[in-house]
Structures are given as C-alpha cells and as structure tokens.
Amino acid sequence: MLAFIDDEPLADHCLPVRLKLNRRLAKTGGNKILVIDDDQILCLGINARLKANDYNPCFAHDAESALSTALAEVPDLIILDIGLPDRDGYSVMQSFHAFPELADVPVIVLTGRNALTHQRRCRDAGAKRFFEKPVTNLRLMTAIQQLLG
Secondary structure: OEEEOOOOOOOHHHHHHHHHHHHHHHHHHOOEEEEEOOOHHHHHHHHHHHHHOOOEEEEEOOHHHHHHHHHHHOOOEEEEOOEOOOOEHHHHHHHHOOOHHHHOOOEEEEEOOOHHHHHHHHHHHOOOEEEEOOOOHHHHHHHHHHHHO
C-alpha cells in the first residue's frame, strides 16, 4: 500500500511515466540514503535497488545505531522502519529533530504496521511518505525521486 502524506497520490498507471521522466535525477544526484531496518534480507534488496539507481545507501539496524549513523553520514533521505528492536521509529524520528543537520532530512516510513493506525502518527512525527511492506521497487523509487528531486 502506498500513501502520500503531503500531497495527492498518483494513480498507479501514472507511476511508470513519472519514474521514466525522473530517472535522470537519480543518475545525476548520487544522494546518500540511510536505511534503518532490522530485517537484513529487506536491507539487501533495498541496497540493490538504491545502487541500481546510483544512490549511495548506508544502513543502521537498530535505534541506537540509527542516530549515530545519521550524524556521521548526514544523509539526504532516510528510510525508516517503525518496528526496531530497541526503540520504535517514532522516537528515532523525534531524536533527528534535535540536531539541525538532520531536522530537515525527509523520512520515508517503510513498515509492516497498518497504515490505518500508524500513518497519521508517522506524519505527526515528521515522515513525508508512508509505505506498508512489501513495497514495489517502482513505488519506492518514485517516492525517493519526488523527495530528492
């Protein structure tokens, strides 16, 4: 399921056109993207997706390392799971706001939790997009390009 929080959703039939038009943005940017998720297999898949689109991924697998990695890497975008082993993603998003270098970094929430109960809370915590797992490559890459482009 795809939900855009800060603008209208695109119809599914429009997504391939949008991605095709914006593909060069990903190719020229080399943007750094921090992925915060404890699912190693999911991280491998996202790593392949991001590298194939010339992004520079880095990873954290728990809330404790998320903040230290974000401060060390200062990413252009963050992909965050809400269900982390040591703290939830909401508290991670809140901790980003305490640091000026991270306060304006867009966050995409990618979670197994239900959109009906978590989407509004994610928006209130600062997320720009919300996806339920699993998400298609096309939808995730389109959201990334919109937020970075």
